Amino acid sequence: MAIIVDNDTRLVVAGLTGSEGRFHGLRNRAYGTNVVAGVTPGKGGQDVEGIPVFDTVADAVDKVGANTSLIFVPARFAADAIYEAVDAGIGTVICITEHVPAHEMLRAYTYFRGKGVTMIGPNCPGVLSPGKANAGIIPAEIFREGAIGLVSRSGTLTYQIGHELTQLGLGNSTIVGIGGDPVVGSSFIDVLGKFQDDPQTALIVMVGEIGGDEEEKAAAFISEHVTKPVLAYIAGFSAPPGKTMGHAGAIISGSSGTALAKKEALEARGIEVGTTPTEVAQMVADRVK
Amino acid sequence: MDLYEYQGKELFRRVGIPVSDGQLVVSPEEARAATSSLGSPVVVKAQVLTGGRGKAGGVKLAESPGDAEEKARGILGLDIRGHVVRKLWIEKASDIAKEYYLSVTFDRGAKKPLLMFTTQGGVEIEQVAEENPDALVRLHVDPLEGFQPWVARRLIYGAGVEDPSEQKQIAAIMEKLYRAFVEFDAMLCEINPLIVTPQGEVKALDSKFTVDDSALFRHTDVAEWRDTSAADPIEAFAREKGVTYVKLDGEVGICGNGAGLSMSTVDVVAHVGGRPANFCDLGGGGNAQGVVDALEVITRDTQVKSIFFNIFGGITRCDEVARGILEALERLDMSRYPIVVRLDGTNAEEGRKILADAGKPNIHPEATMLDGARRAVELAK
Numbered sequence: 001m002a003i004i005v006d007n008d009t010r011l012v013v014a015g016l017t018g019s020e021g022r023f024h025g026l027r028n029r030a031y032g033t034n035v036v037a038g039v040t041p042g043k044g045g046q047d048v049e050g051i052p053v054f055d056t057v058a059d060a061v062d063k064v065g066a067n068t069s070l071i072f073v074p075a076r077f078a079a080d081a082i083y084e085a086v087d088a089g090i091g092t093v094i095c096i097t098e099h100v101p102a103h104e105m106l107r108a109y110t111y112f113r114g115k116g117v118t119m120i121g122p123n124c125p126g127v128l129s130p131g132k133a134n135a136g137i138i139p140a141e142i143f144r145e146g147a148i149g150l151v152s153r154s155g156t157l158t159y160q161i162g163h164e165l166t167q168l169g170l171g172n173s174t175i176v177g178i179g180g181d182p183v184v185g186s187s188f189i190d191v192l193g194k195f196q197d198d199p200q201t202a203l204i205v206m207v208g209e210i211g212g213d214e215e216e217k218a219a220a221f222i223s224e225h226v227t228k229p230v231l232a233y234i235a236g237f238s239a240p241p242g243k244t245m246g247h248a249g250a251i252i253s254g255s256s257g258t259a260l261a262k263k264e265a266l267e268a269r270g271i272e273v274g275t276t277p278t279e280v281a282q283m284v285a286d287r288v289k
Numbered sequence: 290m291d292l293y294e295y296q297g298k299e300l301f302r303r304v305g306i307p308v309s310d311g312q313l314v315v316s317p318e319e320a321r322a323a324t325s326s327l328g329s330p331v332v333v334k335a336q337v338l339t340g341g342r343g344k345a346g347g348v349k350l351a352e353s354p355g356d357a358e359e360k361a362r363g364i365l366g367l368d369i370r371g372h373v374v375r376k377l378w379i380e381k382a383s384d385i386a387k388e389y390y391l392s393v394t395f396d397r398g399a400k401k402p403l404l405m406f407t408t409q410g411g412v413e414i415e416q417v418a419e420e421n422p423d424a425l426v427r428l429h430v431d432p433l434e435g436f437q438p439w440v441a442r443r444l445i446y447g448a449g450v451e452d453p454s455e456q457k458q459i460a461a462i463m464e465k466l467y468r469a470f471v472e473f474d475a476m477l478c479e480i481n482p483l484i485v486t487p488q489g490e491v492k493a494l495d496s497k498f499t500v501d502d503s504a505l506f507r508h509t510d511v512a513e514w515r516d517t518s519a520a521d522p523i524e525a526f527a528r529e530k531g532v533t534y535v536k537l538d539g540e541v542g543i544c545g546n547g548a549g550l551s552m553s554t555v556d557v558v559a560h561v562g563g564r565p566a567n568f569c570d571l572g573g574g575g576n577a578q579g580v581v582d583a584l585e586v587i588t589r590d591t592q593v594k595s596i597f598f599n600i601f602g603g604i605t606r607c608d609e610v611a612r613g614i615l616e617a618l619e620r621l622d623m624s625r626y627p628i629v630v631r632l633d634g635t636n637a638e639e640g641r642k643i644l645a646d647a648g649k650p651n652i653h654p655e656a657t658m659l660d661g662a663r664r665a666v667e668l669a670k
Contacts, residue, residue: 075503101504102395103474106432109400125603139603139635154549156601159634160658163601180548182397182476209549213398235552238559239568243535246548246570248503249397254415259556276557278659 001200002129002174003149003191004092004118005033005068009133012037012057012066012090014073014081016048021072024096024137025051028070031140033133036064057081057088070126070135071095078122079104086112093185094135095121102248105183112185119185123247125155125177138175146171148284149195151188152207153180153214153247157235157277161207164281170288173200180209180247188218196226203229203287205280208262210236211250215262223269229287232266232273233280234259290500293336295378296514297496300473304465306480307492311380320361323379324354330382333360337372338519340413345369350382372519383494388482389448390414390425391463392497393470395477401429402470404463406444410482424448436467458491459483473511474504523589530582533572539564540669542587542596542626544580546571546605554599557658563666566593571605580613585621597665598630599658600640607632607640615647627668629653631661 005011011028015021016038026049029035037052037060044055052064060066069085071078071094078097085093093112100122112119120127126136131145137155143162150165150172152158158177165172176191178184188206195201204226208215215234222230237259239245241252252258263273274280292300298308312323313336324331335347342348347369351357357379367374390410396403407425409417417425426447430436441460450456462483470478479497486492505512517525527534533548537555541563545551551570558565567590569583587593600610614630617623628651632640644652653668655661 076506099503101474101507102476102501103432103471103504106395106400106402110431110433137604142634152549154547154552156545156547156603156605157549157553159601159603160550160553163633182395183400207549209552217398233553235549235556237556238537238565239552239555240535240537243568244502245535245552245568246533248501250548250552275560276659277553278657 001198002132003194003198004120004127004174004176005129005133005135007132009135010034010036010065010067011135012039012060012069014039014057014069014071014085016040016051016053017043017046018072022048024072025070028134028136031134033135036060037066057084057090061088061090066090068092068094068135071097073097075099075101079108082108082112082119086115086117091117093117093119094124094126095119095185096124096126096136098123100181102182105181109183109185120176121179121185123181124179124184125158127174127176129174130172136177138177142166143175144171146173147200147202147288148172149198149201149204150175150207151191151195151204152177153209153249154207154235157207161205161233161277161280164278165284168281168285170285173198180249182212182249187214189221192218192221192226192230196228201228203231203284205284206230206232208232208234209247209250210239210245210252210259211257213257216265219265219269219271222271230271231280231283231287232271233277234262234273290502290505290515291338292498292500292514293338293376293516294334294496295336297498298493300469300498301493301496304469304472306462306465306469307490309381309383309492309494311378314361314377314379315375317358317362317365320377320379321354321358324351324357327379327381329353331357332380332382333357333364334378334380335364335367335369335374336376336378337369337374339370339372342369347374375518383484383492384487385484386487387485389485390417390481391466391483392477392479392481393467393475395475396429399429401432402467404428404430404440404444404467406448406463408448408450414481430467436464452489454489455485455491462491473508474501475499476501523586526589527586530586532582532586533570534586535568536590537565537567539566540592540594541665542566542590542593543599544569544571544583544587544596545599546601550599550601554597554658554662557662558597558666561659561662561666563662563669566590576609577613577616580610581617581620584617584623588621588623588626593626595665595668596626596628597661598628599661600632602632602634602637606636607634608636608643611640611643614644614652615649618649624651627651627653629655629661629665629668631655631658
């Protein structure tokens with residue numbers, strides 16, 4: 001099983017002929033992901049090391065059966081690439097691109113949610129189901145296959161925690177980086193629901209950070225809908241209000257969005273929150289033993 | 290990017306929201322001249338990117354050009370919540386019969402624009418929300434449907450505005466404010482107060498406007514309004530260098546890669562008893578030049594006593610970071626800083642070897658994030 005990407009994933013990479021798209025698209029294929037196509041307008045008919053390139057996503061769907069789109073195009077073209085994928089009938093869209101204007105995501109979100117599409121990102125590292133498929137920029141070699149679902153707003157912090165888990169001999173069902181922007185395609189709740197329904201996942205680690213109220217909403221969702229154990233980590237306890245901490249979405253506005261408020265909301269629902277990445281990994285190890 | 294009142298009002302003017310005439314000045318003499326041309330009385334308003342101006346003495350009525358000059362002299366240089374006043378907005382004074390409040394915010398939780406309106410303006414909106422929540426009418430707009438006239442009707446009738454002329458003017462302002470919100474990629478557009486004059490004219494007496502940084506590429510004129518002198522000087526320098534940096538108040542300089550890990554590193558340093566000097570994110574790429582730039586920024590802060598590099602290589606390659614650190618040691622005077630380096634992930638071993646081979650006495654390798662944090666804190670003592 002696993003969630004979002006697996007052995008049935010047929011990946012089309014938007015921007016495969018660009019430097020990042022090419023590097024990671026080929027890395028994803030080398031990992032064993034079924035990368036069936038690339039899309040670059042005007043470059044249809046070419047190929048990138050044997051991966052056929054099409055002018056449109058619709059062609060990639062029609063001709064090679066793409067069902068998942070991985071987007072690497074520049075920020076100003078990202079919303080267009082999302083709409084194009086959705087309208088071509090793609091069911092899962094993963095957008096790595098950073099700095100997508102928030103208003104564009106607001107409109108795109110409203111559109112694709114109405115169509116039942118699963119979207120991850122933007123400004124995210126992608127999705128990795130160890131042993132099955134990797135769609136994005138997560139360094140797969142850090143992770144191994146296992147029963148822990150990992151969902152995070154951050155990339156490198158996820159690698160840190162995944163690395164600590166691996167060192168303790170633990171593995172992951174799927175690692176999902178939902179992205180650090182104010183509006184992302186899937187919230188913690190969306191991903192937690194998928195992990196709850198995934199037979200491979202036995203325990204879930206949720207890695208949040210300052211800004212917004214998705215962690216608070218997730219706390220309420222977990223207590224009502226998630227029967228599997230959930231452990232959490234929150235980054236940004238030392239962050240000053242009003243400053244954007246790297247991620248566009250990581251900002252304390254007034255008194256809302258603080259790490260402390262998130263920790264308290266989680267703990268109030270009986271969800272343990274680790275103080276450091278190391279402690280979280282240890283807590284996971286203690287739970288599964 | 291937060292805009293000054295006068296900049297927000299310029300955008301209001303562009304979409305047709307009524308505002309008073311005014312002029313931007315930077316000296317008492319200019320304030321006098323502006324008042325002469327605008328006609329007395331005027332209001333002399335400090336331009337700072339923070340609230341609470343009025344209470345801090347940053348807004349004064351002036352009856353004549355001479356009075357305006359004097360008031361300007363008093364306000365220029367004032368420190369309002371850490372913001373020094375360097376610019377004043379001289380605006381024709383308005384008679385106020387009523388003070389309302391109107392805003393459009395980017396509600397990231399609901400993933401929709403949120404309109405808020407109340408007839409109890411002129412005070413902090415949080416106060417109204419707390420003390421008299423029924424007076425504050427809130428309504429989300431579907432971003433695909435956009436602003437429709439019924440939205441204005443719901444807000445205006447909901448807030449109990451009864452005068453037909455006021456209703457009509459406010460409805461038009463709501464539609465225009467929403468348009469400004471969308472057209473300028475705003476995260477916040479707020480008018481507080483939205484006043485009604487004794488003659489029944491409705492206009493924006495203040496503005497609060499925040500534009501999405503990611504959308505500035507299509508608002509190049511607005512992007513040029515950024516006032517680098519208002520920012521913390523080190524943060525301004527970081528922006529110039531393209532380094533993602535936030536100044537904190539401590540001794541342990543921090544450099545991570547990725548926002549989440551960098552934030553977590555700041556937390557862990559604090560957790561083990563240290564005081565973080567900054568948040569600094571090398572970003573996804575993190576090449577050698579990026580490392581040199583980051584170190585140049587971090588060491589501008591004279592409080593810094595030690596530096597902690599916490600790198601987990603994904604796309605970032607640890608050997609590249611190690612080379613950057615060595616390059617910085619050559620190009621900058623780093624001899625007084627102990628530098629703790631923790632490298633993991635992509636090419637970590639090569640990176641560690643590069644640092645070990647260089648044999649620099651002020652580089653302290655550590656194996657884990659926690660140990661690295663402890664060491665950096667110890668070395669800052």
